[in-house]
Amino acid sequence: MDRLHNTVKTYAWGSATAIPGLLGTPPTGEPQAELWMGAHPAGPSRVDRGGGPLSLADAIAADPRGELGAATVDALGPRLPFLLKVLAADAPLSLQTHPDRERARAGYAEEEALGIPLDAPHRNYRDANHKPELVCALTPFEGLCGFRPVAEAAGVLEELGVGSLKPYADLLRARPEDAALREVVTAVLTAEPAAMAETVARAAEAADRLGGAFAPYAALARHYPGDPGVIAAMLLNPVRLEPGEALYLGAGVPHAYLRGLGVEIMANSDNVLRCGLTPKHVDVPELLRVVRFEATEPGLLRPVPAADGSGEEVYPTPAEDFRLARHVLAPGSAPRELPAGSAQILLCTDGRITLRAPGPGGADGTELALERGRSAFVPASEHVTASGPGTLFRATAGLA
Template sequence: MFLPITNTPRDYAWGSTTAIADLLGRRPSGRPEAELWLGAHPGSPSVVVAPAVVGGADTLADWFAAEPARALGRDRDHLPFLLKLLAADGPLSIQAHPTPEQAREGFAREDAAGIPLDAPERNYKDSSAKPEIIVALSDTFDALCGFREPTETLADIDLLDDGSGRLDTLRRYLGESLRSTLAFLFQADDDSAATIAAVSELAAAHRADGASVATVVDLAERYPGDPGVVLSLLLNRVTLRAGEALFLPAGNVHAYLGGFGVELMAPSDNVLRGGLTPKHVDVPELLKVLDFEPLPVPRLEPTTVARGVERFAPHGTGFAMLRVDASGPGAVVEIGGPSIVLVTDGEVHVKGQDGTIRLGRGESAFVTPDEVRLAMTGDGTAYVATPA
């Protein structure tokens, strides 16, 4: 069965005022529209377009609770993913997510301490990890992701250095370890404040000298004095082109800087923030979950699994994203359980064993687990989120 779903965009301050509205084919609201969630997450469960079809349930979450076997299958008690449209007109917070073990331990610890789930200082809202895939829909999508080699950061520091000695402390900590460098930046004393100010000031004179330095300048203007300004210099700076993807596993420190994309993740709210945000920052807990191993940009290459079908499926996440080109002869998509189809371009007709649904640009539908093979035709592109 195909069940049309929709939702109201989340109005986080960093959101674009036009990207999601344009995809949905409606007039912009004039407010930031940052994310549109497709799934059953209690923070913003998808709205069922035709509640009468599912016993009057208004949201996917309500239906899953009322008829779990019909909606999810007899072997599942929840949807193992959350699909999002993400439209950033400015940087998100620098953040990382815990491993499954860290999430379970942190959730139990904060529960035992009596910290309410909606408290701003609560780190662990649930006991799950939060691995993420982001695929660019816009022509470019900019991000920071993972620590780069300290020698690369030192090369940028050498570029900025004016010989005054103001960057010597930062250079010394980088020579020790990335962990000690972060601890220094977050210690909030005169030395760290002076280093952040010096990097911000010196970068302004080198705005044209590479994307990493230009990012420092932009972040310093938006968040003056924030440790994340200098932390950005320690991270890989990447620009995705439309259709390219990143995979962000547990421990990967990252921040989306700007662009429009489709994101697939585990349905978790566990975020440890490290800057560029007015929200709660817990430095000791962040340092505990971070993976300090330098790594290349964590690009995720899709695998072609059928004509017109590419699969993004990081190992061990429990979910996969399929990109489907329905043009020409169409495509046949194998799914692994309850799924969601989102059309991002053109029009796509989706045929299953229980009928056909037509989805236009920006429209989406939940697919029940009795469907195992979808025939997709039309002139558009669709993304399918499915259990792996």
């Protein structure tokens, strides 16, 4: 097993204190938005196996079957199929959605054929993979997820009492769900900018006056004045997670995280189609190909005991790329055996977790202590036990 040395991403929406607080390090003054644990080329973790720092991606590439396990390589290919993060939002992230695997492959091939550089600001597809994801709250966590029922969305727009929103509300009430949502989102995102900026300003004033459930939209407009994403956000379900609760997001589901600290796991991809609440590139035609225009209940999850009686708590999802589980280890409890056979990343979020791996033939093995915010990579063939007290998140591939 290897202690991971991880990359921190300093996006503008990040908290200056949450990740340093988790790691027990002094704040730098910069917003620290995401702590990445994995082998994504945009920020791979590093390990040291005696020869100095080595990218985890390179370590896996040298022996994919040994590091990941034969079943993972056969089903998902010779790279780590998931990316684990700690996400710390102090301001809203962009309103966005992710493609399914088929559209990601096609979109990536199209942009490669056009010669668009991978780091170009207007590039949509930076890899050929889909990006289902799950976020588990470490603190109270707020977001928006999936379209509301159209009658409810119409009611929200009507209650603001802004004349320029009335045509959108009328359309939501008059057309079938798919057509209504598609036409309203298209109209909002393609509206004349000055007119939409005025609509957003008036809607924000009304939301500020009404308060309560409308207060988040006034806050969005303060962060992104004039952005059509403020109106699009009103069509989505508001979500609040308490610590330990999670939210699963499949392909095509529009969403935005607003505030909070959480553990996030996703397929190993960086493909994002943005609807608004961002200064970054918004490709409306491509977005319309990807979004699922249907009302959905947010995919809220609570951990369930693993069927094997191991004490592990699992966040069940349909994703084959990843599986997230949690071990809450009480003081004095017996060490927990963590199943081998698939590569795993282990993250301590509370207390202090001690990992032990036996040596060959019963010889003394190795021991690794994880303090809060620290993580480790365990190859597929290695058997490890964990003891606390503390809380350990365990990320693996999601193969049955």
